[in-house]
Amino acid sequence: MPYQPPTALPAHLLNDEELQRALREHDFGAVFRIARSRAGISYARIAEECDIKPIRVGEVARGKGRITSFAKVVAIADALRVPGRMVGLSPRPWEDSGSPGNEHAPENGSTVRRRTVLQAASTAGLAAALPALHRPAAPLHVANGYVDELRQRTARLRRLDEILGGGDTYRVYLGEYQATKGLLRDATFTPSSRLRLVALLAEQAQQAGWAAFDGGRQADAEGLYKESKEAALEAGDPDLHGNALAFLAYQAPDPRVAVEIAASSCEGIGPGSPAGVRALLHERLAWACAVAGHASGTERALSAARAALEEQPADEPQPDWAAWVDETELDIMSGRCWTELRRPLRAVPVLIRALTQYDDHHARDKALYLSWLADSYLAAGEVEEAAAVTGRALTLASGVASVRPRQRLAPVLRELHQYRSVSAVQNVLQAAGA
Known part of the structure; x- marks a missing residue:
């Protein structure tokens, strides 16, 4: 018999508009609720099949937090037999013309399932699992048109950073940088196409460096930023050179x-x-x-x-x-700066205004920005507000492949500890411990 996982959503349900919207927006809380109410798939079974803690599945189903890790998105799509296009993935290994019994489907009793998919994703790179992001075959002679193709691809890959953390994207961005570096070594060029490709190399090094920084690889990030600076100089691109310096400043340990x-x-x-x-x-x-x-x-x-x-x-x-x-990004930075300078009366209003522009799909960034808002509330003596915002940030940061939200929230939690007699603080400290 062909492999039919017991968690598979029935075909007719995949045509439901509400489910399609939830899958498209990665609203997996709604997906889990629909799976249980309309297909009889329990939260416990979803947790088992997707390698997610049962308590986490229940929390997401109740609207507490979101699942943003690429690995978990793949796991859910694989377990529920959701076509890749519905969640922004390329066809999964079990998909072909629509037949459930194709030659790639594992046999009954196989332990391969989504763990094989996740291993393949981490080995081959995230880009291999996403549509329209396959690197075009490199020609022996590179003209400007091919550089334009690679630049457009780099822009598409950059969008992954809007919803995924550096722990998910670093290998993808690093692979792009290394492939371009190899192309510069092996191919021939026109004078114009070579300079443009070197500029693209500088851009890709910065993106890979950012993902390394976000994923906790500080030394890798610094090395990539330095290589980006050299490539930008070679390409004669002062804007990319300035951005490489700005990245180096961002993680310099000495403030001066x-x-x-x-x-x-x-x-x-x-x-x-x-x-x-x-x-x-x-x-x-x-x-x-x-x-x-x-x-x-x-x-x-x-x-x-x-x-x-x-x-x-x-x-x-x-x-x-x-x-x-844009203006919202500048408001966020303004609020961060005034928080750092212990000016909560200036920081809080601008952060609140900016955060209304961020939905929960941007879980990593929103968790980070909430951490500065919580910090400013503490500086203003608003302990309950600080606890509420910290709890929200912790929920958003759960499952995000980035070290920065937890790093930012750690000192806030330490300061909150002195107010542990306050019930709101007790709750958030317990949540942080869990």
């Missing part, structure tokens, strides 16, 4: 050194630099100044970043690596 590096990144801004790039470099200088305790420098840099966005022509093209910088 960080301010110096960040200031250098802004010095390279030229008249041709797009508004998004100028705003990005100035806001990272603002952060370096805030960490160093320089309130006046922070305010000047934030003002420069805001002025850049306000002066931006409506039709000005932005490089994809800076296209996410």
